[in-house]
Amino acid sequence: MANPTPSYPIGTPGQAWGAAEVAAWRSAQVPRRSYEVDVLSAIERLRPRFDVVQYGKLDYAPDSYPVFALRSRPWREELPTVLVTGGVHGYETSGVHGALQFLDRDAAGYDGRANLLVAPCVSPWAYERIHRWNAHAIDPNRSFREDSPAPESAALMRLLAPLQGRILMHIDLHETTDSDESEFRPALAARDGKDYEPGEIPDGFYLVDDSDNPQPEFQQAVIDAVARVTHIAPADARGEIIGSKVFSPGVIRYAFKPLGLCAGMTGARYTTTTEVYPDSPHASPQQCNDAQAAAVRAAIDFALARPV
Numbered sequence: 552m553a554n555p556t557p558s559y560p561i562g563t564p565g566q567a568w569g570a571a572e573v574a575a576w577r578s579a580q581v582p583r584r585s586y587e588v589d590v591l592s593a594i595e596r597l598r599p600r601f602d603v604v605q606y607g608k609l610d611y612a613p614d615s616y617p618v619f620a621l622r623s624r625p626w627r628e629e630l631p632t633v634l635v636t637g638g639v640h641g642y643e644t645s646g647v648h649g650a651l652q653f654l655d656r657d658a659a660g661y662d663g664r665a666n667l668l669v670a671p672c673v674s675p676w677a678y679e680r681i682h683r684w685n686a687h688a689i690d691p692n693r694s695f696r697e698d699s700p701a702p703e704s705a706a707l708m709r710l711l712a713p714l715q716g717r718i719l720m721h722i723d724l725h726e727t728t729d730s731d732e733s734e735f736r737p738a739l740a741a742r743d744g745k746d747y748e749p750g751e752i753p754d755g756f757y758l759v760d761d762s763d764n765p766q767p768e769f770q771q772a773v774i775d776a777v778a779r780v781t782h783i784a785p786a787d788a789r790g791e792i793i794g795s796k797v798f799s800p801g802v803i804r805y806a807f808k809p810l811g812l813c814a815g816m817t818g819a820r821y822t823t824t825t826e827v828y829p830d831s832p833h834a835s836p837q838q839c840n841d842a843q844a845a846a847v848r849a850a851i852d853f854a855l856a857r858p859v
């Protein structure tokens with residue numbers, strides 16, 4: 552019988568990583584695609600239609616990454632503000648390109664109805680290396696908290712601090728990939744000196760609602776829109792998706808703020824995290840981007856129709 556617990560190539564089983572292990576891990580991460588070519592060039596093409604704000608610069612010598620948000624132009628104080636974030640996990644490609652696609656194809660439809668604020672690629676170092684963590688082996692999506700250890704999260708929180716209490720809806724765009732089970736969960740267990748417990752990757756799209764602020768009708772509206780583009784993940788035999796109870800088809804809940812999740816950062820009335828499944832034989836990259844953009848549109852439409 553095969554050992555059910557694959558050992559991760561870095562570190563000593565049962566011992567959390569120190570600086571040497573993090574350095575060894577980091578040296579094994581090499582750029583596999585270009586933030587400049589894929590993302591910054593797309594932002595440049597959008598620049599004539601939006602205000603482009605550089606909200607930080609991430610220094611990972613010898614590389615450095617400016618990070619950008621795009622805002623409706625004009626920005627009108629009397630309109631509701633909605634927030635879209637992508638690439639908090641850099642490897643989750645359709646989060647980045649779905650946000651950019653939404654800006655290109657759909658954003659104009661909200662002119663005069665909402666202020667849009669879109670940060671399409673929060674973690675560019677990881678975008679290039681197709682990884683979940685930043686260069687310090689820290690998950691930005693567990694780091695949206697005071698004195699954040701992740702500069703990616705801290706920069707976005709600084710951008711949004713003046714808008715606290717004024718954001719109606721926030722949708723954070725993610726993917727759940729087969730590599731979560733083959734690489735990232737084993738790496739997490741190794742980093743923290745814990746045993747790796749195998750899990751199942753759901754086949755299909757799902758949403759994460761906030762257990763401290765559940766909005767089932769809002770989640771349902773997003774699920775209904777995405778179901779027209781791609782399939783929704785079924786619950787497993789235990790009535791769960793990825794170890795969490797399914798409250799309605801394709802919807803699970805996490806406690807956003809205590810976990811330091813991006814979608815808990817603003818305190819918005821309507822919040823959700825999308826989870827596109829890109830590894831399905833039935834889902835092309837374009838379909839994944841379409842699913843993200845459909846989720847964004849449905850989320851904004853619901854929030855604008857039923858403001859607080």
Ligand SMILES: [Zn+2]
Binds near residue numbers: 639640692725726
């Ligand atoms: Zn993610």
